[in-house]
Amino acid sequence: MKVQDKVIVVTGAGAGIGRALTLGLLARGARVAAADINEAGLRETQALAGEAAERVSTHVLDLSDRAKVAALPAQVIAAQGAVDGVINNAGIIQPFVPFNELDYKDIERVIHVNLYSQIYMIKSFLPELLKRPEAHIVNVSSMGGFFPFPGQTLYGATKAAVKLLSEGLYAELLGSNVGVSVAFPGATATDIGKNSGVEMGGADAESSGLPMASAADAAAEIIAAMEKAKFQAFVGRDSKMMNLFYRLNPRAATRFIQKQMQRMLG
Numbered sequence: 001m002k003v004q005d006k007v008i009v010v011t012g013a014g015a016g017i018g019r020a021l022t023l024g025l026l027a028r029g030a031r032v033a034a035a036d037i038n039e040a041g042l043r044e045t046q047a048l049a050g051e052a053a054e055r056v057s058t059h060v061l062d063l064s065d066r067a068k069v070a071a072l073p074a075q076v077i078a079a080q081g082a083v084d085g086v087i088n089n090a091g092i093i094q095p096f097v098p099f100n101e102l103d104y105k106d107i108e109r110v111i112h113v114n115l116y117s118q119i120y121m122i123k124s125f126l127p128e129l130l131k132r133p134e135a136h137i138v139n140v141s142s143m144g145g146f147f148p149f150p151g152q153t154l155y156g157a158t159k160a161a162v163k164l165l166s167e168g169l170y171a172e173l174l175g176s177n178v179g180v181s182v183a184f185p186g187a188t189a190t191d192i193g194k195n196s197g198v199e200m201g202g203a204d205a206e207s208s209g210l211p212m213a214s215a216a217d218a219a220a221e222i223i224a225a226m227e228k229a230k231f232q233a234f235v236g237r238d239s240k241m242m243n244l245f246y247r248l249n250p251r252a253a254t255r256f257i258q259k260q261m262q263r264m265l266g
Contacts (some may be wrong), residue, residue, distance in 0.1 A: 001084070001085065001134050001135065001136040001179060001226060001227060001231065002031040002032060002227055002230060003025055003028050003029070003085070003102050003223060003226065003227060004028055004029035005029055005030070006030050006031070006084035006085055007013065007031045007032075007033065007080040007082050007083050007084050007085070008030050008031070008033070008075070008083075008084065008086070008087060008226075009032075009033040009035060009072075009076055009083060009085070009086045009087070009121075009125065010025070010032055010087045010089060011035045011036070011063055011087070011088055011089050011090035011117070011207055012034070012035075012036055012085075012089040012091065013032070013034035013035055013036050013042060014034075014036030014037075014038040014039075014041025014042045014044070014045055014088030014190070015036075015038065015040075015041045015045075015057075015090075015258045016215050017140070017185065017188060017215050017218050017219055017222070018034075018036065018045075018057040018089045019041070019044075019045045019048070019215070019220040020091065020214075020215040020216045020218065020219035021087055021089060021222060021223065022045050022049070023045070023048060023049060023216075023219075024216065024220055025220045025223060025225050026049055026052040026056065026120050027052070028223065030055070031055045031057075031080050031184070032055065032056050032057075033056075033057050033059060033076040033079065034046070034057070034059065034206065035056050035058075035059040035060075035061060035072065035090075036058075036059075036060065036061065036090070037058045037061065037062050038058065038060075039058075039113055040132075041150040042060060043058070044058075045058075046058055048264060053212050053261055057076065057079035057080055057225050058074075058145065059072060059075055060075065061081075061119065061160050062136065063090050063113065063117035063121070064109075064112035064113050064116055064117050066116075066120050066128045066131040069117070069120035069121055069122075069124050070120070070124050071123075072121075072124060073124050073128050074261075075126050077128070077129075081131075083125060083129065083135075084129070084132050084134070084135050084136075085129070085135055085136045085137065085226060086121060086122070086125050086129070086136075086138070087138045087140070087222065087226070088117070088118040088121050088122070088137070088138065088139045088140060088162075089138075089222075090113065090221055091113060091114045091140065091142070091159075092109070092110060092113045092114065092115055092155075093152060094106055094107075094152060094153075094154050094155045096152070097151065098150070098151065098153075099154060099259055101151045102154055103155075103248040106154075108155055110154055110158055111154075111158055113249065114158035114159060115157070115158045115161050115162060115165075118162055118165065119165070119217070120140055122137065122139075122165075123128075126138075126178070129131050129177075129178050130178060131203075132176060132177060132243070133167075133179075133247075134142050134177050134178075134179075134181070135177055135178045136178065136179040136180070136181070136184055136226050136229065137169070137178065137179070137180045137181070138180075138181045138182070138225060138226050138237055139162050139165065139166040139169075139180070139181070139182050139183070140162070140182075140183045140185065140222065141159045141160070141162040141163045141166070141182050141183065141184050142159040142184060142185060143157075143184050143185065143187070143234075143236075143238065143239045143242055143243075144156040144159050145159030145160045145162060145163045145183065145184060146160065146163065146184060146242075146243060146246065147242060147246040147250070147253055147254065147257065148254055148257065150237065150257070150258050150261045151261055151263060157168065157249050162182065163182055163184075165204070166181070166182035167180075167182065167231075170182075172233060177195075179229040180232070181226060181229065181230050181231065181232070181233060182231075182232055183221070183222045183223045183225055183232075183235050184232065184233065184235060184239050184243070185213070185218050185222075185232040185233050185239060186210045186214050186215065186234075186235060186236035186237070186238035186239030186242070187198055187235060187236065187238055188212060188214070188215055188218045189214055189215060189233075190234065194249070197202070201217055202212055212236075212238075213235070213236040213237070213238075217236075218235050218236060221233060221235045221236075222232075222235060239260075241263065242257075
C-alpha cells in the first residue's frame with residue numbers, strides 16, 4: 001500500500017523511531033495521526049514537521065489503557081476523515097536485570113505497553129481498516145523478538161509474542177484488503193532506555209560493538225515494508241545478520257549474544 005494520501009496512525013510518535021516514522025510518512029505525502037503518552041514529545045514531533053504539520057493530528061493517551069485505545073479510531077477519523085494504516089511502534093524495555101530479579105510491577109508494565117497495547121490497537125482499528133479499499137498494519141517487534149538477550153528476557157518474550165500475533169493476523173487476513181507486516185529493528189540510536197525509565201549504565205548497543213542504525217534509517221525500512229507489503233522486515237544490518245546466524249546455529253548465536261551482554265552489563 002503506497003502511503004501517499006493515506007492516513008496512517010503511528011504509536012510512540014513522540015520520540016525515536018516513532019518520530020522518524022511520522023516525519024518519513026509526511027515526506028512521502030501521507031497524513032499522520034501521531035499517538036503517544038508524552039504530550040511534549042508529540043508537540044516537538046509536530047514542530048519538526050514544519051509546513052507538513054497541517055497533515056498531523058496528535059493524540060495523547062496511555063496505549064495500555066484499553067478504553068482509551070477503543071476511543072481512538074473515532075478521534076482519528078474525526079481529525080483526519082479516515083484511517084488507512086496503523087504502525088504499532090510504541091514499546092519499552094525492561095530494567096537490565098536477570099528475570100529472577102525482575103519485579104512484578106516491571107513485568108506487568110512491559111507486557112501492557114509492548115503486547116496489550118498492540119492487541120488493543122488492532123482490535124480497535126481493524127473494523128475500520130476492513131472498510132477501506134486497501135489498508136495495512138505494521139507491528140514493530142524487535143531483534144530481541146526472534147533470539148534471546150540476557151537481561152531483557154521478559155522484553156524479548158513480549159516482542160516474540162508480537163511476532164506470532166502479527167503472523168497469525170497475516171494468515172487470517174489473507175485475501176482481504178488488509179495487509180500485515182512485522183518489523184524487527186536491531187540496535188537503533190534512540191532514547192528508549194530514558195523513555196522506558198530504565199537506567200542504562202554501560203548497557204547500550206554502542207558499547208556492545210553492534211552496528212547501530214539511525215532512527216531515520218530504521219523508519220525508512222519500516223515504511224518500505226508497509227509499501228511493499230512485506231511479511232517480515234529485518235531492520236538494520238545487525239538484525240539481518242543475527243537472523244541468519246540464529247537460523248543457522250541458534251545455540252552458537254545465543255552464546256555469542258550472552259558474551260556481548262556480559263561485557264555490556266559488567
